[in-house]
Amino acid sequence: MLFFFGNAMAARAAGRPVWLFSRAKRRDWWAALGFRAAFALALLGPLLWGAFPTLHNLDPFWIEGQALALGGVGVFLAGIGAMVAFAAQMSMGASWRVGVADGATGALVSGGLYRFSRNPAFFGQFILLLGTALAIPSLPTLLAPLLFLWSATAQVRSEEDVLRQALGAEYDAYAASVPRWIGLP
Template identity: 45%
Template sequence: MSPIETVCSAIVLVYMALFLILTARAARASGQSFWLFGKGSESQALPALLFRLSFVGVAFYALTALVLGDPLAAPVHNALDGRFGDLVGAALASAGAGLALYSQIHMGRSWRIGAASGQLGTIVRTGPFAFSRNPVFVGQVMLFLGLALALPNLIQFTLSFLLLAAVHRQVRIEERVLEGDLGAEYQTYRREVRRWI
């Protein structure tokens, strides 16, 4: 593993730790659960499973890569690996982790994992949410795509695909719940700000 690939593996582990710490702190400060998967009328079982598989998988793979080197380097890795991919991947992973964490912090008391009617916070329209309705997801996708560039192998490609599928499905669910709960306020926000960028 190159030093840049090692940094990319560390980035994902630091992101995961900070994501969990920030979520726990926000839940403790508000006195409510932020885990809304499994609550509400919209079935979120599939995206919840895909998120778990992708994040646990990428954390496990990053730890394995840090300890053992990239154990699955061939054959995809050898064909796609190189300094350019490592540099672009590291930049994308770093920017994605930063955007996702900044967006999570910026949501404050509106931070939720999943969506359930009657349990949503207010719409956040400032900071990264002035440019994207889903900057946390945009950041997470950037993180995973950066990892796929820096550590190109079938496992990382599969984990990135699982995350993309989870994000796609979950955003559709959250949009329906937000529109049902917030009505015209959300419809106005939806017209003013794009889903992704």
């Protein structure tokens, strides 16, 4: 819900739509599909497993409340991930976009969480999905962060190309001084 609220606020600040997935091509189209599938797996997988015992009986990871400490750690991580992702989204302001399109970049944001990572929103979303996988271990929730990571990596490559074309040396200097992921050059 925070993600959609943030999108509405960013669209209002930018004075134009921020949802660019409809303009996605090639690898960006696959990345957009992967993002959607990852969150659908994380949300709907446990619901389906709960509703249809045959599914969770076949899942070797489904432990149905047998690891409360792991579940607590997962809930904590999911909450931290959601907060990091939302904080990163909010600090982008009018520069926030969902997807990649030529000519649809905003000003470079390099403060706040963006001092530590060029992609803190993706980092937070990954932690949210990882926390979900720990809180509700199942095949769908374990696949979700892996699919998300693949999608984010693909989209980041496209974003970097577009930002490099639009912002030139300013983006190159930022990319040289801040890792793509937190702590990972």
